[in-house]
Amino acid sequence: xxxxxxxxxxxxxxxxxxxxxxxxxxxxxxxxxxxxxxxxxxxxxxxxxxxxxxxxxxxxxxxxxxxxxxxxxxxxxxxxxxxxxxxxxxxxxxxxxxxxxxxxxxxxxxxxxxxxxxxxxxxxxxxxxxxxxxxxxxxxxxxxxxxxxxxxxxxxxxxxxxxxxxxxxxxxxxxxxxxxxxxxxxxxxxxxxxxxxxxxxxxxxxxxxxxxxxxxxxxxxxxxxxxxxxxxxxxxxxxxxxxxxxxxxxxxxxxxxxxxxxxxxxxxxxxxxxxxxxxxxxxxxxxxxxx
Amino acid sequence: xxxxxxxxxxxxxxxxxxxxxxxxxxxxxxxxxxxxxxxxxxxxxxxxxxxxxxxxxxxxxxxxxxxxxxxxxxxxxxxxxxxxxxxxxxxxxxxxxxxxxxxxxxxxxxxxxxxxxxxxxxxxxxxxxxxxxxxxxxxxxxxxxxxxxxxxxxxxxxxxxxxxxxxxxxxxxxxxxxxxxxxxxxxxxxxxxxxxxxxxxxxxxxxxxxxxxxxxxxxxxxxxxxxxxxxxxxxxxxxxxxxxxxxxxxxxxxxxxxxxxxxxxxxxxxxxxxxxxxxxxxxxxxxxxxxxxxxxxxxxxxxxxxxxxxxxxxxxxxxxxxxxxxxxxxxxxxx
Numbered sequence: 001x002x003x004x005x006x007x008x009x010x011x012x013x014x015x016x017x018x019x020x021x022x023x024x025x026x027x028x029x030x031x032x033x034x035x036x037x038x039x040x041x042x043x044x045x046x047x048x049x050x051x052x053x054x055x056x057x058x059x060x061x062x063x064x065x066x067x068x069x070x071x072x073x074x075x076x077x078x079x080x081x082x083x084x085x086x087x088x089x090x091x092x093x094x095x096x097x098x099x100x101x102x103x104x105x106x107x108x109x110x111x112x113x114x115x116x117x118x119x120x121x122x123x124x125x126x127x128x129x130x131x132x133x134x135x136x137x138x139x140x141x142x143x144x145x146x147x148x149x150x151x152x153x154x155x156x157x158x159x160x161x162x163x164x165x166x167x168x169x170x171x172x173x174x175x176x177x178x179x180x181x182x183x184x185x186x187x188x189x190x191x192x193x194x195x196x197x198x199x200x201x202x203x204x205x206x207x208x209x210x211x212x213x214x215x216x217x218x219x220x221x222x223x224x225x226x227x228x229x230x231x232x233x234x235x236x237x238x239x240x241x242x243x244x245x246x247x248x249x250x251x252x253x254x255x256x257x258x259x260x261x262x263x264x265x266x267x268x269x270x271x272x273x274x275x276x277x278x279x280x281x282x283x284x285x286x287x288x289x290x291x
Numbered sequence: 292x293x294x295x296x297x298x299x300x301x302x303x304x305x306x307x308x309x310x311x312x313x314x315x316x317x318x319x320x321x322x323x324x325x326x327x328x329x330x331x332x333x334x335x336x337x338x339x340x341x342x343x344x345x346x347x348x349x350x351x352x353x354x355x356x357x358x359x360x361x362x363x364x365x366x367x368x369x370x371x372x373x374x375x376x377x378x379x380x381x382x383x384x385x386x387x388x389x390x391x392x393x394x395x396x397x398x399x400x401x402x403x404x405x406x407x408x409x410x411x412x413x414x415x416x417x418x419x420x421x422x423x424x425x426x427x428x429x430x431x432x433x434x435x436x437x438x439x440x441x442x443x444x445x446x447x448x449x450x451x452x453x454x455x456x457x458x459x460x461x462x463x464x465x466x467x468x469x470x471x472x473x474x475x476x477x478x479x480x481x482x483x484x485x486x487x488x489x490x491x492x493x494x495x496x497x498x499x500x501x502x503x504x505x506x507x508x509x510x511x512x513x514x515x516x517x518x519x520x521x522x523x524x525x526x527x528x529x530x531x532x533x534x535x536x537x538x539x540x541x542x543x544x545x546x547x548x549x550x551x552x553x554x555x556x557x558x559x560x561x562x563x564x565x566x567x568x569x570x571x572x573x574x575x576x577x578x579x580x581x582x583x584x585x586x587x588x589x590x591x592x593x594x595x596x597x598x599x600x601x602x603x604x605x606x607x608x609x610x611x612x613x614x615x616x617x618x619x620x621x622x623x624x625x626x
Contacts, residue, residue, distance in 0.1 A: 092593060098349055099597040102593040106588070110583055113584075228410070228411070273414050273415045277408060281399070
């Protein structure tokens with residue numbers, strides 16, 4: 001292998017890592033919601049889309065960089081998540097699985113429609129982002145926005161892991177995820193935990209959206225590009241496992257870019273989805289899921 | 292037979308007669324086209340319902356069978372000059388074979404996992420077909436218009452023949468549903484759906500009956516795909532393999548009422564009506580209003596009426612019978 005292809009390969013591996021960390025951040029919210037209440041949120045990509053639009057409007061109306069408005073975006077999406085839980089999810093907790101799938105599915109279509117109605121179907125980009133251009137590290141060219149985004153994703157995912165494992169509230173959330181009834185007997189209000197899971201899940205997706213907004217086009221159906229990948233990450237990592245989603249995100253990012261590198265970009269999605277099927281069939285509980 | 296059953300039978304017969312005579316009375320092309328869309332949607336909903344409703348295996352990837360049907364007959368017609376009627380059967384057979392192939396491993400999965408696996412399989416097939424040059428990839432296939440008439444299933448002057456083909460397919464699908472539901476297989480379906488563990492402990496081979504369901508469902512769905520191809524005379528991955536199509540197929544049954552014979556027909560009527568009216572009122576381009584209404588309805592149905600429209604009607608029927616002090620009818624028989 002020539003030196004040039006080696007550099008290209010290294011470049012590919014690093015870009016896989018960078019996008020994989022974003023996938024991980026999107027997936028931790030999804031896996032948290034699933035772990036706590038066994039509901040698959042098909043509208044998760046739309047939370048990401050809302051995060052992107054929040055960043056876009058902050059930048060174009062108030063000239064605030066997505067990185068500055070990030071805490072606000074996170075809070076806003078937290079509120080959206082809690083609202084969705086209170087208005088819709090709470091009522092379908094005991095419903096048949098089909099109703100649960102279609103409730104979040106309908107929300108997905110509804111939110112896409114609303115975004116299209118309010119903000120037009122155009123592709124938009126954040127004007128004058130704070131982080132721009134490229135830097136060279138060890139002979140590899142790295143996009144600064146991508147690098148910033150992946151660092152942000154690591155921080156937030158790590159922060160969530162710390163919250164779930166090291167704080168009282170987070171442990172209560174974990175307890176609900178492991179055994180809802182036992183947790184209730186211990187005096188944990190599961191209703192409150194469900195709302196919290198939705199809030200945090202949506203906020204994670206929103207933060208991922210804000211981080212992506214500086215280098216990814218923003219449009220109403222952008223969530224579709226990420227939701228299937230997020231499912232793959234959740235399944236590979238093991239439903240409900242935040243640490244699993246982190247590692248699975250990186251693996252999926254690598255499979256995607258290396259598949260694109262060796263097989264051809266047109267097939268990278270098919271490869272990721274094939275990985276998904278293999279995991280579903282041969283190890284449905286994923287890398288670090290509960291047995 | 293009590294009075295309500297009699298009324299339902301007469302009503303059913305009346306609907307069938309009206310349907311048969313519809314294109315003779317209503318000749319406006321837009322209205323005929325509207326009716327064809329409803330019949331085609333209903334047929335797909337009924338086909339999906341065999342797997343998703345009766346056997347309780349939620350598929351979110353039915354477009355893959357539809358696409359196989361459309362592509363098989365189109366490739367055979369465009370490249371080999373084969374009649375679409377034979378193409379329709381070939382498409383059904385290939386779709387059934389593919390269904391058995393994916394059903395065998397996937398039926399070990401439960402609930403969400405099965406739904407997500409079907410979603411993934413359909414997405415993979417869409418990517419593969421989009422990059423497959425032999426079937427013209429993303430460009431799509433234009434069907435030959437030379438063989439106009441019933442033999443070639445191409446009708447250029449009037450759409451009415453498509454109406455009767457769609458109606459025939461719908462009746463065939465209803466018949467297959469009915470036969471499966473009333474035969475011993477139907478009881479196994481219910482057992483699988485209501486309590487798979489108990490069914491297994493009684494020695495029922497769950498996998499075998501699920502495979503029957505997916506094969507029948509795939510065959511009928513593929514036949515619908517061929518009809519679509521012949522009606523539009525053009526197919527591409529976006530029109531016959533899209534993920535949104537899979538969702539729509541499932542939605543028709545869910546809206547109308549999962550696991551009931553005529554629920555999907557009612558669902559198709561409501562769904563296509565909503566689609567067409569929002570398109571006419573708000574226009575179709577880029578406003579997103581159709582999606583808002585569509586999504587809103589799905590959420591509301593999921594939240595307040597998991598049994599769909601047929602579920603509501605079934606409840607009214609039971610209430611009516613209860614008032615008349617007639618025998619109790621078990622839930623699930625719907626309209």
